[in-house]
Amino acid sequence: QVQLVESGGGLVQAGGSLRLSCAASGGTFSNYPMGWFRQAPGKEREFVAAITSSTNTYYADSVKGRFTISRDNAKNTVYLQMSTLTPEDTAAYYCAVKAYSGDYYRTGLYGPWGQGTQVTVSS
Numbered sequence: 001q002v003q004l005v006e007s008g009g010g011l012v013q014a015g016g017s018l019r020l021s022c023a024a025s026g027g028t029f030s031n032y033p034m035g036w037f038r039q040a041p042g043k044e045r046e047f048v049a050a051i052t053s054s055t056n057t058y059y060a061d062s063v064k065g066r067f068t069i070s071r072d073n074a075k076n077t078v079y080l081q082m083s084t085l086t087p088e089d090t091a092a093y094y095c096a097v098k099a100y101s102g103d104y105y106r107t108g109l110y111g112p113w114g115q116g117t118q119v120t121v122s123s
Contacts, residue, residue: 002027002112004095009117012085016121020080022095022114030073033098035110036080038091038119047105049080050098058104062088085121092116 008020022034035050049069050058057069068081078095096110103109 002029002032002097004097004112004114006093006095006114006117009093009119011120011122014086014121014123016085017081017083018085018119020082020093020095020117020119022078022080024076024078024097027097029076033104034069034071034078035096035098035104036069036078036093037096037107037110038089038093039116040091043091045094045107047107048093050104051078060105082119085119087121087123090119090121092118 002024003026005023008018012018031053033050033052036048037045038048039045047060048063049067051069051071066084071078094113094116096113098109099111100109
């Protein structure tokens with residue numbers, strides 16, 4: 001069973017940048033597509049970005065051009081580089097393994113999940 005641990009969240013001013021990391025253990029990381037999702041208070045968890053095992057990438061329209069997902073299979077880690085952050089990006093960010101085939105934005109196709117890392121963007 002793959003276990004995921006996110007890190008890199010924090011408090012940043014609007015316009016700033018952060019890089020999130022998601023370290024995987026306990027499985028064959030390189031075989032699986034990986035995704036980043038986020039959840040703001042009172043809102044549903046939403047898709048942010050995904051990367052396939054062959055490094056094709058997918059982004060939500062709200063982050064396209066500002067966020068970049070990448071992976072380092074040698075380190076069993078997936079990253080989310082976030083730039084030009086706005087207060088609307090404030091949320092807990094989660095990484096997950098895409099365990100089932102289907103559209104990359106569908107939350108139900110992912111699991112297991114990490115515990116999340118909080119990103120807060122001040123105005």
